[in-house]
Amino acid sequence: MGATNDGGDSEKPTVDAEQLAWDTVNWEEVELANFRGLPWDELIDRLIRHALPIMRSAMSSGKIFTWCRERNAMIRLSRPDPWLPQDQEDLAFRSVSTAVQHFVKAAREGRGWSPAGGATMSSFFLGLCISAFPNEFRTLLREQKKRHHTELSEDTAIPSVPGPEEAVAAADEMNRLLDGIAPEQRRALLAKANGFSHAEIATQMNLTPRAVEGLIYRGRQQLSAFGEADK
Structure with a gap:
């Protein structure tokens, strides 16, 4: 190889x-x-x-x-x-x-x-x-x-x-929400959260920047929906 x-x-x-x-x-x-x-x-x-x-x-x-x-x-x-x-x-x-x-x-x-x-x-x-x-x-x-x-x-x-307990609880909640979305959306959201541009994420995932934008938008919409459902 x-x-x-x-x-x-x-x-x-x-x-x-x-x-x-x-x-x-x-x-x-x-x-x-x-x-x-x-x-x-x-x-x-x-x-x-x-x-x-x-x-x-x-x-x-x-x-x-x-x-x-x-x-x-x-x-x-x-x-x-x-x-x-x-x-x-x-x-x-x-x-x-x-x-x-x-x-x-x-x-x-x-x-x-x-x-x-x-x-x-x-x-x-x-x-x-x-x-x-x-x-x-x-x-x-x-x-x-x-x-x-x-x-x-x-x-x-x-x-x-x-405080530590609040931070841990917030992290656990975010991980639970991330588990509820599709893998490609999760990957795009993680990269975006860590400062990568749409163009950089697109290169990683072999997509267009517009497609990455759509993944991030839909992923955020689902995260919001999951969060609202738990209230």
């Missing part, structure tokens, strides 16, 4: 031979379709569903910083104080969304996942998520610093920050 396994895995687990064989068959199928179409979208959705809860747990425990140092000793990130639940949630989504972009781009350029690398596809993708974290973390810190300076210069009151 001419691909290299440059994503790696986070903790070098024992390789699941059965899963690796299944991944190989699945990869050959989507490769024949040039990494486009419904099977490809479903594969991406499965990877997101696998990686997102792991990343969220690693954010909460602080293990993400250990993983980053293990992968690259030059990375000297540490848990900030405060380490707010909403920041953890935001970074988990950002890292996974960025990993999706890299995963899709690498696959279409012939340098994506390969069984020869020895890692299952889910481990490979999780490695991409972890690799994406440092830049997303630094970006978040810069954004927070900029907002803080803006608030001080405008002499405005700093908004109250939701």
